[in-house]
Amino acid sequence: xxxxxxATAAVHPxxxxxxxxxxxxxxxxxxxVTVGKGxxxxxxxxxxxxxxxxxxxxxxxxxSIGAVPQDLKYKGEPTKVLIGDxxxxxxxxxxxxxxxxxxGVTSVxxxxxxxxxxxxxxxxxxxxxxxxxxxGGLAGHVTVQDYANIGGMTGVxxxxxxxxxxxxxxxxxxxxxxxxxSIAVGARPxxxxxxxxxxxxxxxxxxEVITKINEALKLWVRPDVQREQxxxxxxxxxxxxxxxxxxxxFIRESxxxxxx
Numbered sequence: 134x135x136x137x138x139x140a141t142a143a144v145h146p147x148x149x150x151x152x153x154x155x156x157x158x159x160x161x162x163x164x165x166v167t168v169g170k171g172x173x174x175x176x177x178x179x180x181x182x183x184x185x186x187x188x189x190x191x192x193x194x195x196x197s198i199g200a201v202p203q204d205l206k207y208k209g210e211p212t213k214v215l216i217g218d219x220x221x222x223x224x225x226x227x228x229x230x231x232x233x234x235x236x237g238v239t240s241v242x243x244x245x246x247x248x249x250x251x252x253x254x255x256x257x258x259x260x261x262x263x264x265x266x267x268x269g270g271l272a273g274h275v276t277v278q279d280y281a282n283i284g285g286m287t288g289v290x291x292x293x294x295x296x297x298x299x300x301x302x303x304x305x306x307x308x309x310x311x312x313x314x315s316i317a318v319g320a321r322p323x324x325x326x327x328x329x330x331x332x333x334x335x336x337x338x339x340x341e342v343i344t345k346i347n348e349a350l351k352l353w354v355r356p357d358v359q360r361e362q363x364x365x366x367x368x369x370x371x372x373x374x375x376x377x378x379x380x381x382x383f384i385r386e387s388x389x390x391x392x393x
Contacts, residue, residue, distance in 0.1 A: 139176075165211070166199065169218070182230045183211050187218040187243070195225045202229045202255035204273065210237070217243035217261070224249040231256045235274050242279070254291075266303065278313065280336065282329075288320075292389050297379075298336065300329040309390040312353065313383055314346045314376060323392050325354050338376075345371045349380060354393045360384075 138144055138156040145164040155173040156162060162174075163181035171189040174180070178192050182199030192198070199214045201207055212231040215238055222228075226247045231238040235256030241247070242261035251265045254273040259265075263277050266285035277283070277295040284303030295301065296313030306320030314333060316326045328347035338346075349367045352358075358366075364381055371377040384391050 142174075163199065182214060184214040184216070184230075186216045187220075189218055190216060190220045190222065192222045193224045193226075193249075196222050196227070198222070198226075198228045200227065200229055202232050202273070204232050204255055206234060207232055207255075212237045212255075213239070215240040217241060217245075219243055220245045220247070222247050223251075226251045226253075228253045229255045232273070248285070260297070280332070282332065290389075294383075294387070294389070296383055298329055298332055300332055307392070309392045310383070310387045311392050312350065312380055314380060315350055315392075317392050325350060325392050327351070342374060342376055345374045346376055346380070349374075349377045353380075353384070353391075356393070 135152055139158045141158045142156045142160040144156055144162040147164045148162045149167040151168060151170045153170045154168045157174050157176040159176055160174045160178045165183045166180050167185040169186055169188040172186055173191045175193050177194040179197045180199055184199035210233050214228055214230055220241060229239060232255045239253060239255055239257050241259045244261055245259060245263040247265050248267045250267055251269045253271050256274045257271050258276045260277060260279035262280045265283045268286045269283050271289045272291040274292045275289050278297035280298045281295045283301045286303055287301055287305045289307045293307050294310040296311055298314045299311050300316045302318030305318055305323050307323055311317045314328055316329050317323050318326055328350050330343055333343045349371045352367050353363050364384060368381055
């Protein structure tokens, strides 16, 4: 028997638990679960469904991972939760299985921090180096790109995308996509307040690139200019900058609309 599995833990005999993983007191690990090398379930953690957890994660008490989706269309299909490496999943976080209609997978990348009481609904796709602060609530089908930072008590509606390197102020409500590299704050409406200058500096973006991103976002948020005209002006003035091209592509691909 694996000595790293506490005597009070309930681990299904068919679960795949790496010998170096630690399953703490009163944890429950289901039949189809895989737990990777060096991952630690502190105590009272529930992991079920077709869930794969990578290496060197730490999951704190009362987290629930791989429970059935909160979607009445779900009929027991073998959908998945996939979690990468070196994530910190804090107390009472909930991560639901995907649905057939939504692609079948809810996923979390690597090096991400999910603070206490965060909820990831079915079919959410969370990137790498993401931070979601306490009580963040993500409905189904939400995409959060790499290095995004979502403030506490923020709600995100279905199918919304949160762009890479963006910062969402606490207690915001997102009903439209948030552009990459931006700061957005507020609910009904949520508004872009400019570039995430501090975050971009911390991640090594060149000062001249940050300036051009900020100027491009200033063009985007003008209320008196139509969407397509804004895009054309951004491309005309700053189209040589790769990050600005990413920003424009993100806006053009949006189905939910983009915060301005």
